[in-house]
Amino acid sequence: MVRTPLTPEERERGERLGRLLRAARGERSMVEVAAAAGLSAETLRKIETGRAPTPAFFTVAALAGVLDLSLDDLLVRTALLPV
Template identity: 60%
Template structure:
């Protein structure tokens, strides 16, 4: 199965997700958060920089738990632009 290229909206949502997770990480090191979440530091780095725009749900859930960020808040951040298009 061939994976379709991500749309500009998906890439933008990935950048918003990454920026939000980076902000939530605060002064904690990338390595500490990655280890506590059960992911590699490189994976977290890619998510935070937007290079991994569509991480697995379990990865996002683990990060949300580690960073004490409600998963609904992350969904709102990722879907904010989509919601505006549907209501506008």
């Protein structure tokens, strides 16, 4: 299956999500948060750095739960904006 390239707006949204998650993680280690969410630290690293700009919903939901973030708030704060 060929994946459609992401638009600049979609890439920016992924980077925004990564920044929000990184800020919410605060001083907690990447390994601790990833393990609590059932992810690898590498997956979390990719999301936080924008290298994985379109993580699966359940991945985002698991991270939001561990980081005590509202999915509604994440949706609003990562809405597609023109770049």
